[in-house]
Amino acid sequence: MPNSRILLVVGVTVLVVVLGLLGQTLWELHRTPTSAERGTPLIGGAFTLTDHTGRARSDTDFRGRHMLVYFGYSFCPDVCGTELLAITQAVEHLGPAGDKVALLFITIDPERDTKERLAEYVAEFHPRLVGLTGTAEAIRAVAKAYRVFYKRGDAAGGDADYLMDHSTAIYFMDREGKFLTHFPFQTPPEKMAQTIKRYL
Numbered sequence: 001m002p003n004s005r006i007l008l009v010v011g012v013t014v015l016v017v018v019l020g021l022l023g024q025t026l027w028e029l030h031r032t033p034t035s036a037e038r039g040t041p042l043i044g045g046a047f048t049l050t051d052h053t054g055r056a057r058s059d060t061d062f063r064g065r066h067m068l069v070y071f072g073y074s075f076c077p078d079v080c081g082t083e084l085l086a087i088t089q090a091v092e093h094l095g096p097a098g099d100k101v102a103l104l105f106i107t108i109d110p111e112r113d114t115k116e117r118l119a120e121y122v123a124e125f126h127p128r129l130v131g132l133t134g135t136a137e138a139i140r141a142v143a144k145a146y147r148v149f150y151k152r153g154d155a156a157g158g159d160a161d162y163l164m165d166h167s168t169a170i171y172f173m174d175r176e177g178k179f180l181t182h183f184p185f186q187t188p189p190e191k192m193a194q195t196i197k198r199y200l
């Protein structure tokens, strides 16, 4: 009876697929959770941007060194300057060990933060501070990877005079570009240096 034989084959196939899916689900439930699943926030990721000297820079260029990463914009009236100054002071507290930490300032206002503008801005803070800009898409992608929020705000004067709302945390990443911790706005530089030292 060919019909019942076909039914048997179909039945066995369905059973095998169902058991396979069940097995996979059970394995998923019992395997060791990854760090992301354990609650370490999944922050950071790949990027390709342009630095303040016009050089293409990607996240992999900084492998082997820890990174302090801050997102902001050079026209920021207050917060960004305060935070970049704090980074500079924290690195100074670290002394020679601070040389092992790459310092990254990623603009969330690529429209106005050209590489020339960034070159002037980063020079106000630290000789090793790397200013990074890119296309609107590239900036959006890296901000998303770092869970950074930003939004164009009101224009105070003319159209070119707008403010940007943005997150203000400083991210501290390990030698593989993985998230270690973050420093909330107004963390004292000495405290930042103490925390960083523990990881170096």
Ligand code: NI
Pocket: 072, 073, 076, 077, 078, 079, 080, 081, 166
């Ligand atoms: Ni700012």
